[in-house]
Amino acid sequence: MSGEMRDLMAWATGRRGPGRVIVLEDSRHVGDVREMVGAESEDGHHRIFAPGDRMDLGENLVGYGGSFRECDAEASLGDDFYLQVQNYSITQYVSVIGPTLVRIADEADFEVWLGDADTAREKGEFADFLANPALLLADLPGLGAPLDGAGPRHRLYVRADGELTVSPYGSALGRLGDGLADLETVWQQVNAASVHPCAVTLATALPEPRRGAELESRPWLSEYLLAVDALRELRSRGVPRVRVSGFGGRLRPENHIAEPVRTPARHLVLWTDESAYLYTSEGSRLFELNRAAGELAELLLCQGSLEAAAEYGRRAALLKVQQFFARAGVVL
Structure with missing residues (x-):
């Protein structure tokens, strides 16, 4: 372009x-x-x-x-x-x-x-x-x-x-x-x-x-607009059938637990039967993950911090996922 x-x-x-x-x-x-x-x-x-x-x-x-x-x-x-x-x-x-x-x-x-x-x-x-x-x-x-x-x-x-x-x-x-x-x-x-x-x-x-x-009355609309961007990006890469975290369900059903005070969405987890993805608005970047890593990333986003997420998942595994994204310049 x-x-x-x-x-x-x-x-x-x-x-x-x-x-x-x-x-x-x-x-x-x-x-x-x-x-x-x-x-x-x-x-x-x-x-x-x-x-x-x-x-x-x-x-x-x-x-x-x-x-x-x-x-x-x-x-x-x-x-x-x-x-x-x-x-x-x-x-x-x-x-x-x-x-x-x-x-x-x-x-x-x-x-x-x-x-x-x-x-x-x-x-x-x-x-x-x-x-x-x-x-x-x-x-x-x-x-x-x-x-x-x-x-x-x-x-x-x-x-x-x-x-x-x-x-x-x-x-x-x-x-x-x-x-x-x-x-x-x-x-x-x-x-x-x-x-x-x-x-x-x-x-x-x-x-x-x-x-x-x-x-x-719809504080999730920034997430919706981000989801539309992510779906468009995935379709351009030949991935047409994708679920979006927070829209009709979660990758890990337990992750529907109460979320923190909502802020404008910057990151979003999506998934197919085979893979999970994290899409970030900063540079429109897309990361492909295995489903286990996707579930942990989703938990971090739902809870808003490592400390809150560690109440529902293994801290060591959550920290590993958080550090992976930090090295890529993405703060979860």
Whole structure:
């Protein structure tokens, strides 16, 4: 994947990328956006996507065709990359034949998405289309994902009238001419008033009281989104039938015992009849384990510490698994 495509996918999903990504609806605003970014002396990498011929735009500027906002539409980068844009509620009924960005564009999409998440949690049955490696779910911070790539210091969307937000369905944070620090302040204020940030990302698609309440009642949604990533990664490696720990059961049934206070999910155990896997959001890394090691890793994750897990399993074996992952840079 090229650097341009990697930046675009980070912007579309709301995951933290290597720098700031800005998408414009109207190329007339390129000069104003460059001035705004240039005023931030601490800025490192940034990339701006604007409608038009990419050959005419210059350094750090990429031209695109089509729309990243409209559902049932297509966006393109030159002649080499085409991105379909679909709304969530119909994606299960269409064939995904290339890179596809799936949006929660209204309450109907949100309702179907919640239903799929609840089914996965209760029965361990995930909507099959979500595991397609060609598909990405947009605006994840508005659906329960961590906020480390959600704010205006990481992604911006510039509407045709000069209004600034973080995503095509986001609420306004300001207008061209406002400083990035001002946009960040507004973003933080809106989220501070929300029962479940990010309250900006999907604000024009969903009523915030409904979105916040539904997410607050499902504290496991960050795990669900991580599970979808893991299933997509495994499918790309030819492993199609996988169970996910915490969704319809555990690899080791005894591991359903009470969990610690929930924090945003970073690691997840999955398994097949033959193997177990640990997937980590940090670098999207995947480790294949035997089932015994998988059970111990699961116990460590369920209990949150070696000391708590040792009440239910052999400390020496748990320590061995913990140290193995520590050497690989993964803290269990």
